[in-house]
Amino acid sequence: MVYMDYASTTPVDPRVIKAMLPYFDKKFGNTMSPHEWGMEARETLETAREEIASLLGAAPNEIIFTSSATESNNLAIKGVAFANKERGKHIITSKIEHLSVLEPCRWLERNGFKVTYLDVDSYGLIDPKRVEEEIRDDTILVSIMHANNEIGTIEPIEEIGKICEEKGVYFHVDAAQTFGKIPFKIRDLHVDLLTISSHKIYGPKGVGALYVSEDVRMEPLLHGGGHEFGLRSSTVNIPGVVGFAEACKIAEGEMDSEITRLTELRDKLIQNILETGRAHLTGHPKKRLPNLASFWIESIEGERLIMELNERGIAASTGSACASGKLEPSHVLLAIGLSRREAKNSLRLSLGRWTTAKDVEYVVDVLWEIIEGKSR
Ligand SMILES: Cc1ncc(COP(=O)(O)O)c(C=O)c1O
Known part of the structure; x- marks a missing residue:
């Protein structure tokens, strides 16, 4: 079996x-208990908090443990919206965010907030100038993902962060796909809130965290x-945070x-799959996650391709795990300008700690057979 769906989740x-x-x-023990077991649990919790804070370059009291990136995103967006509604009710995000950002935003719209959903270019890049142009007097929050989970494009977070800092608007970043995979420190990104998740980086499911800068007002x-x-x-x-x-x-x-x-394995995969002549890379060719290769493929529906790969022992995805299984084409692929038909023909291969060169060879061979009907 070859697992190439590490962007969806990873083994512990x-x-x-x-x-x-x-x-x-x-x-x-329970961290709230006064006895020895409780004290031990408190110490364990604070040690874990310090370790994660130091990796992010944050202070320990700026790390809030949650159950997932979904919860962290909800907490960041709704928590800031509720606490700052007297200041304004406008939020800016993009059309390619994960559903755990888009759905809280839509929910807030139904509850009196206004949300601007920024367009992206054909690589999925957000233009920082567009963020600046959309900031108004009543804007309280900008929420942009660090890297996209379907096409791997890495966004210009630092530039957007500086703009938000200058304008005095809170900036939230969903870093579920980048934390632990590409190096960054909180201070360099100029963010106020940042979402991370454990099960994307070989930790257990059911744990995430939200970095919340000391001066953020949040409910x-x-x-x-x-x-x-x-x-x-x-x-x-406690087992989860440890x-x-x-x-x-x-x-x-x-x-x-x-x-x-x-990066080497990813580029080999991309190059060999593009050589079929029927595959098109989605996302930015350079500014992309080191472990993610994504395509749309002429003449084969993504869902069918995934099934055929599955029959040959390969786990892949059409895009995000949450969106696959649904018949609707991905909102991300439509936002980068693909037609509905092209967007339905998507394939995402994501590599990880246990991916080998042999795995890449095997996946390329199988894809050639399926796409071209012949061996490479
Ligand atoms: C960018 C992004 N944000 C949020 C999530 C949700 O993460 P979790 O499963 O920890 O709730 C994911 C998971 O696919 C993701 O890729």
Whole structure:
């Protein structure tokens, strides 16, 4: 079997599992308990928080643990909207965001907010000048993703961040696809809020975090016992945050070599698939995630292609896991200018820690047979 769907989710690294295990049965305390078990849980939580904060170049009290990137995105957008509605009710985002950004924005629109959805160019790039032009007196938040999960394009976050800083508008970035994969520090990006997720970087599912700069005014979505600085009540998932922190440390240590290795494999994959003459790259050729190759392919529907690949032991995707399975073409591919038919013929191959050169060879051979009806 060849797994080429790492952008959707990743297996938990055995080193992460090992780090988590004691926290299920031996060190199982609740961080809110006054006894020894509680104290131990509090220490564990704060150590994990410090580790993740230091990787981001943030202060520990700026990290809020959540259950996922979806929750972090919801908290960032609705939390800022609720707390700042007296200042204004306008939000700017883009047409290619993940549904966990777009849907909270649509929900806010139904509740009296105004949202501008920025266009992107044919590579999926957002023009920072357009962000600047759309900022108005009542704009409270700009939310733009770091890299797109379907086409891998990396956005000019730093430039957009500087504009937001100058204009005094909060800037949220969904970094679910970049954190742990490409190097960055919070301060360089000029962001106020940033979403990260554990299961995209070989950590467990059910854990994410939101970086919230100290000066952001925000309301919680979950009210209760006041956990996570009052911004996210609920007993903290200690095995989860331990696993997330361990996954971050491993990712940080291996990042440079993985970027080199995966970029090489990705480019080989892209080059060999484009050679069929029936495949077209989607996303930016250079400004893209090191582990993501995406295409639209003439004459074969994405869903059928995925099934055929599956029959030959290859796990791939048409785009985002959430959008595949639906018959509607991807909003991202339509936004970069593909026709509905082209957008339905999409293929996303995403590589990761256990992808080998042999895997790439095999996938290329199978794709040649399916697309061209003959071997390479
Ligand atoms: C860019 C982006 N944002 C948010 C999410 C949602 O992540 P989670 O599964 O942690 O809720 C994903 C997952 O596919 C993603 O790729």
